Amino acid sequence: MVAALVGDPARANMLTALLSGRALTATELAQEAGVTPQTASSHLAKLEGGGLVEPEKQGRHRYYRLADPDVADVLEKLAGLAARAGHMRVRTGPKEPELRRARICYDHLAGDLGVRMLDSMVSQKLVRRRKQEILLTTDGEHFLAKHLRISPEMLAHPRRPVCKACLDWSARRHHLAGTLGAALMKRFTELKWAARDPAPGSRVVNFSRAGEKHFAALFGSEGD
Template sequence: MKDGPDIARIASLVGDPARANMLTALMTGAALTASELALEGGVTLPTASSHLAKLIDGGLLTVAAQGRHRYYALAGPQVAAMLEAIMGVAAGVGPKRTRLGPREPAMREARVCYDHLAGEHAVKMMDTFLARDILVRDGREIRIGPNGHSHFTAVGIDVEKLKPSRRPVCRDCLDWSVRRSHLAGQLGAAILDKILAEKWARREKDSRVVTFSPKGRRAFEKAFL
């Protein structure tokens, strides 16, 4: 056996169609029950339970008990970033299973990627941050730039509370629909929290779509574009 990460094992876990659908359903950042995930995967509850056990054993999911229910969630932002990147590859080189319809433009415009904003708005925001030295690239890493602290303070985000930990403050995440990077990490999550707290946008029920109101879009553009 060759040294290094066992890519084949992770690929086999994600590659099963039912498990792929379950994992995609959890990209909203919400935890779901086995019954809900069985519906997403298009399988029976016993089959779903078997799939979920494999995903937990593989380190891709966590499970928490609350009352009579067990809730499953992605194991963390690293798993979400991997799934988003795979979606980008699948969108670029493979046949598209998604049927064209009114929801697809909305998904491309703005959506949740685990706990941060993705889509066209998020990519434009990232471009603006880099162009204005709000964020800077340092090799393969992204960090808050010389104009970052004052900018985020002005819009009501206290970056001093975002301390380096196992999860980076800033990280780029490949956007599957735009094929370029948007902002993830603690700062990306704080920005999405700000957008939702200010009611500039709302999350659509049972969907990753984020819908901005006309007033909210203007406020978002003023703050971040």
């Protein structure tokens, strides 16, 4: 069972360290987990067997990375649940502040900016929200067309909802997923407001100076 793998504290620490998207060596992971290399080796073998991490041999190092974006997604959601129950681990969220601020979750924006965007859309009545369900309003359609040239037709998809609440790992609140979440992220990139960090495997999203301004104009600045 996969959950049992994640359940052990040492392994959970390793996986959390890998959530940044970087690949780490076995020794580094041992330090992160606070165990000896022998113990770490045993854990890593189990994680590999469970399909959660993938090794890459390079010289006399063994680099490990998360096997899959799906794995990262599940880990974040688990952390979100844990946070809500007050069962937060001592070390919360990503250490890197950029990762906490803006990052990619599958194909949409997560982190503080992602959460703030959804908050702002709700308060501007661009979407209506009922628990898990989020619906785009006509006001929202006009807003998207006017400011971002996103039309409702672009959002239609046979097997994916337009809006979906996605639990944010670091912020412990929801951000916007679904085809709209993806379309927004795509547009931000096209407009050069933001770009994924070029480092391989990194999930950080960097906003440009101008992009940040435009974003704030549409979805509020710090305050809200």
